[in-house]
Amino acid sequence: MRYLPLNDANRADMLAAIGVKSVDDLFADIPAPAKAKAVFDLSNSMSEIEVERVLSNLAAKNLNASTAPSFLGAGNYRHHTPASLDYIIQRGEFLTAYTPYQPEISQGTLQAIYEFQTQVALITGMEVANASMYDGATACAEAAAMACRVVKRAKALMSGNVHPHYRDVTATAMRFMDIQVECLAPDPMGIEDLVGRIGSDLSCVIVQTPGFFGHLNDYTALAAACHAAGALLVVCVTEPVSLGLLKSPGAMGADIVVGEGQSIATPTCFGGPGVGLFATREKFIRQMPGRVAGETVDENGRRGWVLTLSTREQHIRREKATSNICTNSGLIALAFSVHMTLLGEAGFRRLAELNHAHAALLADKLEQIKGVKILPGTFFNEFAVQLSKPAAGVVETLAQRKILGGVPASRFYPTYPELENVLLLTATEMNSEGDINALAVALKEVLS
Numbered sequence: 001m002r003y004l005p006l007n008d009a010n011r012a013d014m015l016a017a018i019g020v021k022s023v024d025d026l027f028a029d030i031p032a033p034a035k036a037k038a039v040f041d042l043s044n045s046m047s048e049i050e051v052e053r054v055l056s057n058l059a060a061k062n063l064n065a066s067t068a069p070s071f072l073g074a075g076n077y078r079h080h081t082p083a084s085l086d087y088i089i090q091r092g093e094f095l096t097a098y099t100p101y102q103p104e105i106s107q108g109t110l111q112a113i114y115e116f117q118t119q120v121a122l123i124t125g126m127e128v129a130n131a132s133m134y135d136g137a138t139a140c141a142e143a144a145a146m147a148c149r150v151v152k153r154a155k156a157l158m159s160g161n162v163h164p165h166y167r168d169v170t171a172t173a174m175r176f177m178d179i180q181v182e183c184l185a186p187d188p189m190g191i192e193d194l195v196g197r198i199g200s201d202l203s204c205v206i207v208q209t210p211g212f213f214g215h216l217n218d219y220t221a222l223a224a225a226c227h228a229a230g231a232l233l234v235v236c237v238t239e240p241v242s243l244g245l246l247k248s249p250g251a252m253g254a255d256i257v258v259g260e261g262q263s264i265a266t267p268t269c270f271g272g273p274g275v276g277l278f279a280t281r282e283k284f285i286r287q288m289p290g291r292v293a294g295e296t297v298d299e300n301g302r303r304g305w306v307l308t309l310s311t312r313e314q315h316i317r318r319e320k321a322t323s324n325i326c327t328n329s330g331l332i333a334l335a336f337s338v339h340m341t342l343l344g345e346a347g348f349r350r351l352a353e354l355n356h357a358h359a360a361l362l363a364d365k366l367e368q369i370k371g372v373k374i375l376p377g378t379f380f381n382e383f384a385v386q387l388s389k390p391a392a393g394v395v396e397t398l399a400q401r402k403i404l405g406g407v408p409a410s411r412f413y414p415t416y417p418e419l420e421n422v423l424l425l426t427a428t429e430m431n432s433e434g435d436i437n438a439l440a441v442a443l444k445e446v447l448s
Contacts, residue, residue: 063399065268069435070404071362073382073426074212074412075136075163075238077263079351080429081339088338089331099327100293103306109330110305113293116337123243123340123348124257125250126279130290132328133276136260137169140206140236142278142289142323143256144170147204147232148179149287149322155180156204156234157197160187161211163238164412170206179203186413188384188422190215190377195225202229204256208236209249213375213409213424214383216246223253232256240264240277241428242380244352256280265336275332285309289323351429355381358427358436365440366425371447375422382426384409388447391423397446403439 011023020026027035046054065078072078093108100106100113113131120129133139144156156174158167158181171181184192190213194205205226209217223233235249237259249257259277266273280288286309294308343351359381366372371388387394391408398405409422427436 063402063404065404068402068404069431069438071406071425071427071431071439072268072404074407074424075165075260076268077239077241077426078268078428078430079241079263081267082342084342085335085338089334094334100307103304107305110293110307112334112337113328114295114305115341116333117293119337119340120277120279123240123248124237124277124279125248126254126257127282128285128288128292129277129279130288130292130328132261132333133278133290133325134329135272135274135276136236136238136258137166138325139258139276139278140166140234141170141173142325143234143258144174144179144181144204144206145177146256146284146287146289146322147234150284151203151231153201153203154178155182155201156206157194157202158183158206159194159208160184160192161190161213161215162206162208162236163212166236186212186409186416186419188213188375188409188419194222198225198229198231200229202231204232204234206234206236208238209246210239210242210380210382214379215377216380218247219249219252219254227253234258237277239380239382241352241355244348245356246380255284261332261336264339265332273329273332275329275336287322289325290328354429355427358429358431359383361433362425362427362431362436365436366443369440369444369447372443381428382424385423385425387421387423390420394423394443394446398442401442403442405439405443
């Protein structure tokens with residue numbers, strides 16, 4: 001075939017080189033229940049309207065977060081998207097070249113990046129920010145690598161409260177850079193001791209606030225302990241809305257702040273797309289991955305923007321690069337910046353206040369239910385509860401009642417039986433009091 005030039009011999013050679021016997025072996029990591037057993041009856045040709053009908057019917061089988069009460073979170077958060085957002089990000093001023101190497105034709109893109117960097121630096125309390133990474137997990141991995149370059153040590157310590165996706169991506173990336181990552185066990189009670197684990201061999205300590213289980217932490221003392229040992233403090237933020245209300249990581253003494261901007265930029269689209277936030281101290285800017293847009297003036301003194309830092313090694317000498325992420329999530333970063341601009345400082349703070357108020361109302365309702373124990377610690381808009389039954393089964397039963405009742409911790413930690421009954425619940429401004437009451441009533445019945 002013209003577009004499928006491989007023959008059976010080519011495929012056999014590739015499978016032999018990989019070390020597997022068949023194509024099916026490449027999908028061995030997919031759980032058996034997740035594999036489709038039915039034979040799909042697909043037509044060879046369909047009209048556009050027929051395709052739309054088929055896909056709409058398939059989509060209708062999902063329980064949609066926009067049409068059912070949803071308390072999902074765990075690193076992917078649902079917030080209101082202003083109607084003006086899509087219109088603004090599609091304006092022609094932003095639809096310039098993919099990569100803004102030629103500033104004279106990329107001013108819209110460059111100014112948007114510059115504004116994005118400014119906003120990220122402001123909310124994280126840091127001095128400089130880059131033009132974005134792929135997502136929060138890759139930003140975390142890049143932070144670990146950067147800390148090792150700065151400190152010239154090859155070991156990182158990761159808190160058990162860091163999102164497991166960030167942990168896994170970082171550990172995988174660092175393994176190929178000969179950097180050791182010590183990942184602590186999940187900490188639903190928020191009692192781990194990080195200061196006592198800091199040694200002279202550490203390049204950095206990686207933490208998260210709000211933590212994976214919802215805990216809020218002030219890492220000022222930890223930052224001081226890191227600096228005393230010559231290490232850096234990396235703080236992850238998976239819910240940037242929290243920065244409208246909480247003490248910024250920069251004010252705590254963080255050296256690098258990374259995070260995921262999805263909750264401000266995009267809906268919850270099955271985990272993506274995202275935009276990685278990355279900010280640091282100005283003295284480390286030469287070791288910061290990615291690119292930086294800066295402000296300048298043209299020959300007539302008019303304000304303009306250019307790429308101030310863009311490491312060429314990323315494109316032509318990858319082995320010498322600070323990072324092999326040589327682009328940024330431009331469209332999602334633009335959406336983040338536009339939404340932040342529409343909110344403004346007062347709106348951003350008000351949004352954070354609403355989130356916490358709704359989560360507090362949810363906690364008040366749930367703690368009255370027999371079989372529900374809210375785990376200790378302060379929280380922002382997400383918290384963990386201990387149920388009297390396995391959380392995964394409870395969530396499935398709630399879904400049958402058209403309620404998306406949170407995320408079981410066991411989904412991320414299947415090898416920790418002590419987390420089988422732990423459920424993560426999130427409430428944002430999108431959850432009405434009626435939604436919260438519906439969950440409380442249904443949960444009480446499921447646990448009885």
